[in-house]
Amino acid sequence: MLFSLNPAAGVPVYLQLMQQVRHAVETGVLKHGDLLPGIRTLAQELVVSHNTVAKAYSELQHEGLLELRHGSGAYISARRNSKSHEEKLRLGQQRVRRLVESLQEDGLSEEAISRLFEAELFYALPTRAPSP
Amino acid sequence: MIIMPDALVIETHQLTKRFGQYAAVEALDLNVRAHQITGFLGRNGAGKSTTIKMLLNMTRPTSGTGTLLGMRIDDPKENREARRSVAYVGEDKQLYAYMTVEELIRFTRSFYSEWRHEVAQRLLTAYQLPPKRKVRALSKGMRTKLALLLALSRKPELLILDEPSEGLDPVAIEELLQTLVGAASEGTTIFFSSHQITEVERIADRVCILDHGTVVEDFSLDELQRDYRRVTLGFASNPPVDEFRMPGVRRVRRAERQLSVLVSGNAEAVAARGRSINAVSVDVVPISLREVFLESVQSGS
Amino acid sequence: MVMLLYKAWRESRTRFLLSAVALAIICASFVFFHGDASGGIGDEPLSYAVYIWRITYKGYLRELFMILTILLGVGGLAREREHRTVGFTLALPVSRWRLLATRTLVGLAEVVLLAALPAIVLPFLSPLIGQAYPPSQAWAFAILWATVGSLIFGMGLLASVLFAGEFTAPVAALFGLVGYTLFADVQPLERYLIDIHDVMSGIDMPYFTEATGMITGRLPLITLLAVLLATAALVGIGARITNRQDF
Numbered sequence: 260m261l262f263s264l265n266p267a268a269g270v271p272v273y274l275q276l277m278q279q280v281r282h283a284v285e286t287g288v289l290k291h292g293d294l295l296p297g298i299r300t301l302a303q304e305l306v307v308s309h310n311t312v313a314k315a316y317s318e319l320q321h322e323g324l325l326e327l328r329h330g331s332g333a334y335i336s337a338r339r340n341s342k343s344h345e346e347k348l349r350l351g352q353q354r355v356r357r358l359v360e361s362l363q364e365d366g367l368s369e370e371a372i373s374r375l376f377e378a379e380l381f382y383a384l385p386t387r388a389p390s391p
Numbered sequence: 392m393i394i395m396p397d398a399l400v401i402e403t404h405q406l407t408k409r410f411g412q413y414a415a416v417e418a419l420d421l422n423v424r425a426h427q428i429t430g431f432l433g434r435n436g437a438g439k440s441t442t443i444k445m446l447l448n449m450t451r452p453t454s455g456t457g458t459l460l461g462m463r464i465d466d467p468k469e470n471r472e473a474r475r476s477v478a479y480v481g482e483d484k485q486l487y488a489y490m491t492v493e494e495l496i497r498f499t500r501s502f503y504s505e506w507r508h509e510v511a512q513r514l515l516t517a518y519q520l521p522p523k524r525k526v527r528a529l530s531k532g533m534r535t536k537l538a539l540l541l542a543l544s545r546k547p548e549l550l551i552l553d554e555p556s557e558g559l560d561p562v563a564i565e566e567l568l569q570t571l572v573g574a575a576s577e578g579t580t581i582f583f584s585s586h587q588i589t590e591v592e593r594i595a596d597r598v599c600i601l602d603h604g605t606v607v608e609d610f611s612l613d614e615l616q617r618d619y620r621r622v623t624l625g626f627a628s629n630p631p632v633d634e635f636r637m638p639g640v641r642r643v644r645r646a647e648r649q650l651s652v653l654v655s656g657n658a659e660a661v662a663a664r665g666r667s668i669n670a671v672s673v674d675v676v677p678i679s680l681r682e683v684f685l686e687s688v689q690s691g692s
Numbered sequence: 693m694v695m696l697l698y699k700a701w702r703e704s705r706t707r708f709l710l711s712a713v714a715l716a717i718i719c720a721s722f723v724f725f726h727g728d729a730s731g732g733i734g735d736e737p738l739s740y741a742v743y744i745w746r747i748t749y750k751g752y753l754r755e756l757f758m759i760l761t762i763l764l765g766v767g768g769l770a771r772e773r774e775h776r777t778v779g780f781t782l783a784l785p786v787s788r789w790r791l792l793a794t795r796t797l798v799g800l801a802e803v804v805l806l807a808a809l810p811a812i813v814l815p816f817l818s819p820l821i822g823q824a825y826p827p828s829q830a831w832a833f834a835i836l837w838a839t840v841g842s843l844i845f846g847m848g849l850l851a852s853v854l855f856a857g858e859f860t861a862p863v864a865a866l867f868g869l870v871g872y873t874l875f876a877d878v879q880p881l882e883r884y885l886i887d888i889h890d891v892m893s894g895i896d897m898p899y900f901t902e903a904t905g906m907i908t909g910r911l912p913l914i915t916l917l918a919v920l921l922a923t924a925a926l927v928g929i930g931a932r933i934t935n936r937q938d939f
Contacts, residue, residue, distance in 0.1 A: 266592045269620070269677020271613040299576040303569045308428045308596045309576035364673075449782045450938040467787060467935070474785040481779030488775070489702055501695040502784050538780075553779075 260288075260295060262305055272307060276315035284324060284337045291337040295325070298333075322346060397425040398461070400549045400580050401446060406455035408441050408604075415441040417604035419455065423582050423597075425548075428575050430591035431584035432680075433601035434688055439584035440482060442601070443553050447479060460548060475503065478542030482554040484534050488527035492520050492537060499541045511544035532563040539567070543574055550574060552583035556590060568594050592680045602688040608641075610655065615680060620658035624650045624665040625672035634668055637661060642686055653678065653686055696790065700798035703767050708802045711760040715753070715806060719813040722747050726821055740823045745905035748810055749833050750893040760806060761841045762865045764799050765848020768792065769934060770856040778939050788934050796849060796927055803845045807837035832907045833894075839916045840888045844869060846926035853930040853937075886915055 260283060264275050283289040295301065298316060302309040316333055319325035326336045362372050401423035408416040416438040423429045433439045444450040446459050448470040460476060462469035486495055492515075500506045515522065518536040520529075529537065535555065542550055550571075556564045572594055575581050585591050591598060592612070600608035610619070624630065630650045635643050639657030643650060654661055662673045726743060738746070747753070769791065772778040781791065811830035818825040844865075851865035876885040887896075891912070894900030899909035 266612070266616065267677065267679035267681075269616060271616040273613065274617075299573060302572045302576055306565065306568045306572060306593055308594050309572060310427060310596050444779075444939065447783055449779065451936070471785050471787060474783060477783075479779065479783040481783075483776035483779050485776035486780055487699070487702075487777055498695045498699065499784075502786065 260293075264305060264307065273311045273314040273318070276312065277319055280315070280319055280335075281324065284335060289335050289337070291335055293335040294331075295333040295335065397427070399423065399458070400425050400460055401457070401582060403442075403446075403457035403464075404455055406442070406445060406457050407453045408438075408445060408450060409453045414604050416445070416452075419601075419605055421457075421599060421606060422609070423580070423599075425580045426575075426578065427596040428571065428581040428583075428594055429597045429599065430595035431582065431599050431601060432586065432588065432591055432684055433584070434586060437601045437688070438604035439601055440553055441604075443479075443481075443551055443584060446551065447474065447477070476505075476548040478545060478547035478550045480535070480538045480542055480550070480552045480555055482557055484531060484538055484558070486526045486534060486537060486541075489525065491523050491525050492529075493522040495526060495537070496522075496541065496544075500544070503545045505545055507544050507546055510546070511540060514540040514543065531558045532560065535559060535563070535567065539570055543570070543579075546577070547579055549580045549582065552581070554585060555583055556585065556587055564590065588681045588684055598680065600684055600687050607687045608683065612680075614655070615683065616677065618654075618656040618658075619678050619683060620654050620675050621678045621682070622652040622654060622658055622661045622665065623672070623674040623676070624652065624662075624670040626650070626669070627671050631668060634664060635661065637664065644686075653683070693790070693794065696786065696794040697798055700767075700795045703795075704764055704798060704802060707760075707763055707766070708806070711764070711806055712809060715757065715760070715809045716813055718753060718756070719748065719810050720817055722753075723814065723817040723821060723823075726823065739905065740818070740825065741829070742903075742905035744814060744818075744825055745894075748814070750895065753810070754837075754889070754892055757806065757837065757841065758844050758869065759862075759866070761803050761844045762848035762851075762862050762869070764802050764806075765845050765850075765865065766852050766858060766861055767795060768849070768852045769937070769939065770852060770854075770861070771858060773939060774856055774858065782939060789931050792849075792853075792927070792931050792934055799845050799849065800842055803841040804838045807841050808834045810834065810837075826906075829906055832911060833892075835911060836892050836894075836916075839919050840892045842923045843888060843919050843926070846923040846930075850926045850930045850933075853933050886918065888919070891915060891919070 260280075262276060262279055264272050266272060268275065270278075280289065280295070289295075295316075296304065298309050298312045302312045305312070316325055316327060320327050320333075324336060326334045328334060359372060362375075363369075367375075399422055401421060403419050403421040406416055406419040406421070407414060419438070419442060421442070431439055431442075441450060445452050446457060446464050448464055448467060452465060457464040459470060459473040462473040464470050464473075487498075490498065496511055496515075500508075500511070514520075514536075518533070518540060520533060520537055520540070526534065526537070552571075555567055555571075559567065568590060571581055571583070595612055597611045598608070598615070599606055626648050628648070630645060630648060632643055632645055632650065635650070635652055637657065637660065639654045640652055640661065641655050642653040644653075645651075650665075652661055658675050662675055665673050722744065726740070769778055769781065769788070772781055782788075808831075811827065811834040814825045814830050815827040847868050848862060848865045851868065852861040855861040855864050872885075873887075873889060875881055876887045890896050894907060895902070897912070899907055899911060901908045
């Protein structure tokens, strides 16, 4: 697995690692059962602190994406529906926040934004595809 | 759940070293925790080497106190006890020229009961150090590797390095960084001083910036990447600098009708304040370690 | 500890061996050129013992010995600072006192060996030219030289602590030695300060007879003890200064 880490990207490196693993799993580059290098090995390969790798692995394990087996390494644990519901909510909230911020920068009031969302969700329903 | 922070391997309190009128280190409060890689950044002459020498009892502080692995640095006996578990690779990187690699290993080994012979052997092969060659015939890169071998064969609790990449070519630097990362992953706490920002940015968990003998910044790399931001605000009239004395603001610089605000957190609040006082443009961008360093050491505040 | 002694030995080995070889060769040449030299000053030919005494224990060999012992004192942390290894040495979990003590021990051993060299060479080689030099005489002088030599080594050691340069330290010690020699000749002090040159050569000393060139009386144990105490004092001062230095 190749990683591309940028310490000046404004995102903690361990998060970049996690995002890249998630992305790889989503696109199928990493499949269920694939083995990632051990913490120490990956740290030396990427020349980053092992704490960074450890944190990334620990969080990924928490999300259910990675299974750390003592001695044998870190296995990808990808289910068909790779994102858990909590995960989707969290990501969704981030996207909503960004959208709201940019609308506010354009000068829209909270009320106006809220009305836009309502309009989209409740009144435009018949024109949108049904959710899976 | 309360997570206890790791122990402090280095702690100084108002540590000062004066040479006559000149203060190389001034009221230094340094805290370095175990199980991390901490980078000690500063310009040449900022006081990094002097600080390290005081920690190792090579130089006596003018005033202030400090502990190394919990033991007082100004007490020769306690410091000596600490040095049993502390390895040091100085910026000089000179070792006894007249000894061979083998002889130097045998010499060093005799001082430490926790010497790991297998590690020394493994590193000897990995670093391709010819055992029978005299130290004076080794290149700087090989001497650095030898110094690392002597340090790591003891599995020290703390490894202190002073400008370790000085004089090394890029390949050697890469190998050095990998070695440090490897050692850290096996439990050795690493504290290294450098003025090479790229290296520190890559492997450090935490950074202390030293300027004119005192700590001006102390943050983790995660904090830097997640929270530190530069908020650039443009105004149609004279920008009110005083409006930004807020929590999280580290530095405010003014360039005509623009303000550059360096924040260690709370970027949104600063941006919102800017908008509330009619800033015509608000830009929030991440900031690199290099930029933080340059801003910390070039100006006053 | 053993390794520190080894280090001190390695760092002084060349100087010591060269000194030993030089002293041995010079003593040997004194023996072998006896035929040419003892024609001496005018009338009666000198006795072998007087000849040996004049040329070895009174003559320039004594000065050479003193200079060589000063040079043996060179080294230590100040010198390591020049060679940039001081960081490595001071990071070792040993006290500065121990570093100085091991260096002192090795140096003193070397001084004693150098002092013993004439005592080995002269009685051994003299029979080859049909002469005899009594070993007891040679060893008596060896004891005198070893003791005074220790003091001079102490001066060299203290100088190496105070002065960093590899030449500055021995030159400073030499100045110190010359200074002391001059002081010891000055009238009111003459009674109290030991003339170490005379102790080594025997001139004006109660235990030595110039006519026969032999040590006849008992060795001046009190004087020798005083010299050793002075040596210890110099080393002690060197240690205190070393402990306070910043590197």
